[in-house]
Amino acid sequence: MHPAYSVIFLTTATGAGYGLLALLGLLRALDRLPHDPAFGLLALGLSLALITAGLLISTAHLGRPERSWRAFGQWRSSWLSREGVLAVATYIPALLFALGWLVLQRHDGAWVQVGWLAAVMALATVYATAMIYRSLAAIPRWHHPLVAPGYLILALATGAVWLNAVLTPFTDSHELVKAICFAALAGGWLVKISYWRAIDNAQGESSAASAIGLGEVPGFDQVRPLDPPHVQDNYLLKEMGYTVARKHADKLRRLTHLLAFLAPLVLIIIQTASSGIVGLAAAALAAVCVSFGVIIERWLFFAEAQHKVMLYYGADRV
Amino acid sequence: MTSLPKVPTPKRLGLVIDLDTCVGCHACAVSCKEWNTAGYHAPLPDTDPYGKDVDGVWLNRVHGFETGLDSKTGGDGEKAGRTVYFPRSCLHCEDAPCVTVCPTGASYKRTEDGIVLVDEDICIGCKLCSWACPYGAREFDTDGGVMKKCTLCIDRIYNDNLEPEDRQPACVNACPARARHFGDFNDPESAVSKLTVERGGVELMPELGLKPTNRYLPPRQPAATGAVGRLDDAPTSGGFLDWIDRVLSR
Ligand code: SF4
Ligand code: SF4
Numbered sequence: 062m063h064p065a066y067s068v069i070f071l072t073t074a075t076g077a078g079y080g081l082l083a084l085l086g087l088l089r090a091l092d093r094l095p096h097d098p099a100f101g102l103l104a105l106g107l108s109l110a111l112i113t114a115g116l117l118i119s120t121a122h123l124g125r126p127e128r129s130w131r132a133f134g135q136w137r138s139s140w141l142s143r144e145g146v147l148a149v150a151t152y153i154p155a156l157l158f159a160l161g162w163l164v165l166q167r168h169d170g171a172w173v174q175v176g177w178l179a180a181v182m183a184l185a186t187v188y189a190t191a192m193i194y195r196s197l198a199a200i201p202r203w204h205h206p207l208v209a210p211g212y213l214i215l216a217l218a219t220g221a222v223w224l225n226a227v228l229t230p231f232t233d234s235h236e237l238v239k240a241i242c243f244a245a246l247a248g249g250w251l252v253k254i255s256y257w258r259a260i261d262n263a264q265g266e267s268s269a270a271s272a273i274g275l276g277e278v279p280g281f282d283q284v285r286p287l288d289p290p291h292v293q294d295n296y297l298l299k300e301m302g303y304t305v306a307r308k309h310a311d312k313l314r315r316l317t318h319l320l321a322f323l324a325p326l327v328l329i330i331i332q333t334a335s336s337g338i339v340g341l342a343a344a345a346l347a348a349v350c351v352s353f354g355v356i357i358e359r360w361l362f363f364a365e366a367q368h369k370v371m372l373y374y375g376a377d378r379v
Numbered sequence: 380m381t382s383l384p385k386v387p388t389p390k391r392l393g394l395v396i397d398l399d400t401c402v403g404c405h406a407c408a409v410s411c412k413e414w415n416t417a418g419y420h421a422p423l424p425d426t427d428p429y430g431k432d433v434d435g436v437w438l439n440r441v442h443g444f445e446t447g448l449d450s451k452t453g454g455d456g457e458k459a460g461r462t463v464y465f466p467r468s469c470l471h472c473e474d475a476p477c478v479t480v481c482p483t484g485a486s487y488k489r490t491e492d493g494i495v496l497v498d499e500d501i502c503i504g505c506k507l508c509s510w511a512c513p514y515g516a517r518e519f520d521t522d523g524g525v526m527k528k529c530t531l532c533i534d535r536i537y538n539d540n541l542e543p544e545d546r547q548p549a550c551v552n553a554c555p556a557r558a559r560h561f562g563d564f565n566d567p568e569s570a571v572s573k574l575t576v577e578r579g580g581v582e583l584m585p586e587l588g589l590k591p592t593n594r595y596l597p598p599r600q601p602a603a604t605g606a607v608g609r610l611d612d613a614p615t616s617g618g619f620l621d622w623i624d625r626v627l628s629r
Contacts, residue, residue, distance in 0.1 A: 062510070124504015124524025131503055132482040135381045141507055142482035198476065198587055199513035267513075267584050273398070273444060273465045274581035274595040281446045281598055287462060288403065288443030293433050295440075296518045300509065369584065370515030373442050373467060 062200065063303040064363035071119035072190055073219070073356050075148070076212065078111030079183035080220020082155055084241065086176030086183070089162070093237055100231045101162040107227060108220075109155065116148055140196055144189035151186055154179040187216045194362075201265065201379060202366045207256040214252055215321075215358070218245035219351050222325050226348040229332070229341050242329055246351075250322040253358065257314060260365070265378030272372035286375050301368035305361070313361050321354025381481040383474065388493040391564040392531055393471050393592035394551070395571045395580060399599050401558040403443055403464030410553035411439040411468070411529075418534045420499070424522040436518045438529045439468040439550055446598070463598055466559075468550070469516035469529035470583060470591030471495050477508035477517060477528075485526070492563075493592060494533060499525045513584055514591075536561070564592055 085104055088094045120126045133149070135142040158179050161172025191212035194203040221242045228235050270276045270284045294302070305313075328347035332340045369379045415438055416423040425435030442465045471488075475495050478486045485502035488495050497508075497517075502525040509517040509526060517528045532548035535541060545552065551559040562571035571594070574580065580594030 122505075124506075124519065124521075124526075125502065128483070128501070128503045131484070131501055132505070135482050135484050138382045138479040139482045139507075141480065141505065145482065193480075193507070196476075196480065197511050199511055266586050269444070270446075271584050271586060272514075273442075273463070274583045275398075275446060275463070275597055276585075278579075278581065278597040280600060281463070284444045284446040284463070286442065287445045290405075290408070290440035290442050290467075291437075295434055296436070296509075296521075297515045300506065300519070301515070368510070368515075369513040369587075373465075373515060 062363045062366040062368060063300050064360045065122055067118050067122040069356060069359045069363065071115045072212070073352070073359050074111045074115035074118070075190065076187055076216035076355070077219035077223060077352065078108045078113075078115065079151070079187050080216035080218070081108040081223050082112070082151075082220070083180040083183040083217065084220050084224050084238075086154075086158060086178075086180035088237070089158075090173055090176040090180075092168075092173070095228075095231050096166075096168045097231055098163050098166060100227070101159075104224065104227045105155075105159050105162065107223065109159070112148070112151075140189055140192040144186060144193060147182060147186040147189050151179065151182040154182060184213060184216075187213055199369045200366050201263065201369075202260045203362075205256065205259065207252055207259065211249070211252045211256055214245055214249045215355055218242070218249045218321075218325075219355055221245050222329070222351045223348045225329060225332075226344040229344040233336065239329055239333060242347075243326065246322050246326050250318075253317070253322075265367075265376075267369055267372060268378050269372045269376065272369070286373075289374065297370055298374060301370050302374060303364060304367075305364040310361060310365055313357055317354055317358045317361065319354070320350045321358055324350040324354070381478050381484050381486055383478060383488055384490040384493075386490075387473075388488075388490055389565065390492040391471075391473075391592050392492045392494055392536070392562070393564055393571065393594070394468075394531075394548070395560040395562075395574050395594050395596060396466055397556075397558040397560075397574075397578075397596040398463050398465060399558075399578075399596060400556045401441075401464040401466060401554075402556050403441055403462070404555065405441050406553045406555060407466055407550035407559060408437060408439045408441050410549045412437055414532065414535070414549035415527075415530070418532070419530045420497075420527050422522075423527060424520055426521065436520050436527050438516075438518070438527060439466055441466045461598060461601075465595075466550070467514065467516070468593075469495060469512075469531075470514060470589075470593040471529075471531065473590035473592065474588065476511040476589065480507045480511045482507070494531045495528070496530055496533065497526050497528055499523070502526050513587055513589070531561075564594075 120129050123129055132142055132145045136146045154175050157175045161167045188209060191209040195208045198204045225238050225242050228238055268276060270282050275281045325347040328343045332343035367379045372379055412423055423436040427433055444463045444465055446463050447460045471493055475488055478488050483501050483503055485498045486508050504524040506519055517526050520527050536546050538546060547561045551561045560571050560574060562569035564572055575594045578596040580596050582591050
C-alpha cells in the first residue's frame with residue numbers, strides 16, 4: 062500500500078497524543094502527578110496539539126475536505142466514522158480535565174476523576190484507528206490480530222516516553238512513569254517482533270487463479286499474467302501497488318528496533334543513572350528517538366502491506 | 380446508510396462473463412468508458428490523455444492470462460495451455476465490504492436490486508472503499524475528488540427512453556463475442572441463472588466469502604470440444620479422401 066505521509070503523520074501524532082492524554086488522565090486520577098499547572102500546561106498542551114495537528118492533517122488526504130463533517134454519520138458500520146466520532150467526543154472530557162487542572166486548579170473530586178473518562182476515550186479512539194486497518198480483509202497484513210494491540214501499545218509507549226520527558230524538569234522521582242515506559246516499550250517490541258514474524262511466514266490465502274475464479278477448475282488452476290489491460294500505472298497500481306524491496310524493508314526494520322525500542326530503553330536507563338542536564342537530555346532524546354522510530358514503523362506498516370488486487374497485476378499469492 | 384440491506388434483496392442484478400468465449404477485444408471496457416463518461420458517473424476523467432503519463436478512470440478493465448500451464452487434461456496427455464481474457468469490474472457483492480467501511484453513507488447497496496453505488500454528492504474521497512474492495516473495482520477521480528465504480532448502467536437498464544433491447548449494461552450490448560450476459564440471479568429462469576448452472580459459473584476469490592453476484596464461466600475443457608482428438612485420428616473410411624491421404628502420406 063502506498064505510504065501516504067498524511068496518514069502516517071495522522072496515526073503516529075494522534076497515537077502519541079492520545080497515549081499521553083490517557084496516561085495523564087489515569088495518573089492524575091490516581092494522584093501520581095505533580096499539581097504544578099506549568100507541568101499541566103506543557104503536558105496537556107503537547108498532547109492536545111499532537112491530537113489536533115494529526116486530525117487536521119488527516120483531512121489533507123481527502124478528495125473533498127470541505128465535506129469531512131459527513132464522516133460522522135455512519136458510526137454503526139464504519140470504523141473510520143467511529144474514529145471520527147470518538148476523536149471529537151474525546152475533546153469533551155479532555156477539555157474539562159484541562160479546565161480543572163489549569164484554570165480552576167482543582168486537584169480532587171470530579172475535576173480529577175474525569176481523567177478516567179479522558180483516558181478510556183483516548184484509548185478507544187486509538188483502537189478505532191487500528192480497526193480501520195484491521196477490518197480490511199483485502200489486505201491480509203492489516204487483517205491480523207496483532208494490529209490493534211500494536212497500535213494501542215505503541216500509542217502508550219510514545220505517550221509514556223514523552224510524559225517522562227516533560228516530567229523530568231519538574232520532578233526527579235517519577236519511577237512509576239519510567240516503569241510504564243519500560244513496560245510499554247518492551248511490550249511494543251514484543252508485539253512488533255511477533256507481528257513481523259507472523260507476516261513473513263504467512264502463506265497468502267488467495268492466488269492469481271482464485272482471483273480470476275479458476276482456483277478450483279481442473280486443468281486451469283495454474284495461471285500467469287499475459288497481457289496487462291493498460292501499460293501505464295493507474296490508480297490501483299499507484300495506491301495499492303506500492304512495494305518496498307526486501308533489503309530496504311530489512312534495513313528499516315532494524316532501524317525501528319533501534320529507534321523505537323532499544324534507544325529509548327537505554328536512554329531512560331541512562332537518565333535514571335544520571336541527573337541534571339544529562340538526565341534531561343537523555344529523556345528528551347528518548348522521546349525524539351521513539352517518535353522517529355514509530356514513524357518508520359508506520360511507514361513500513363503501509364509499504365509492506367500487500368493488497369489482493371495485485372493478484373491481477375502479477376502477484377502469485379496474497 | 381452504509382449498513383447492508385437487512386433482508387435479501389428481491390432482485391439480484393448482475394453479470395455473467397464467459398471466459399471461454401471472451402476474445403479480449405476491450406470493446407466492453409471502451410463502451411463502458413464511453414457511456415459512463417456521459418452518464419451517472421460523468422465524467423470519467425483522463426489525466427494527460429495524449430502525453431507520456433496517460434492515466435484515467437475506467438470501470439472495467441480486461442486482463443489477459445495464460446492458463447492450463449502444467450495440467451494434463453483431456454485424457455490424452457496433451458497440455459491444455461490457452462489464453463483466458465478476464466474482464467474485471469464491480470461484482471455487486473452481497474456482503475460488500477466497500478459499503479460497510481464508508482464513513483459517509485456515500486457508498487450503498489440498493490435494497491431493491493442489490494446494485495452497489497456511490498453517491499458523488501456525499502463522497503468525501505477518503506478512498507477507504509477502494510482499499511476494502513479486494514477486486515480493484517473502484518477507481519478514484521482525482522479531478523472531482525470522489526470515488527467511481529460500475530453502476531451496472533443503472534441509467535440504461537431502467538431507462539424508458541431506450542429501446543427495450545438496449546436496456547442492458549453498455550458492456551453487454553457491445554460484446555461482439557456474446558461473452559457477457561445481464562440479468563437477475565434470483566430468477567432461476569433468467570439467462571444468467573441458467574448459464575451459471577449449466578456451465579458451472581464461479582465466484583472470484585470465494586475464500587473471502589463476500590458473495591459476489593457476478594459469475595464467470597470457466598473455459599471449456601479441451602476434451603469436450605474434441606479439437607485435439609480430431610487431428611490425431613482421422614478416420615480411414617476408404618474412398619476418395621482415403622486415397623488422397625495415402626498418396627500424400629507416401
Ligand atoms: S466488487 Fe468491490 S466495489 Fe464491487 S461490491 Fe464487491 S467489494 Fe464492493
Ligand atoms: S471514498 Fe467516498 S464512497 Fe468511498 S468510503 Fe470514502 S466517502 Fe465512502
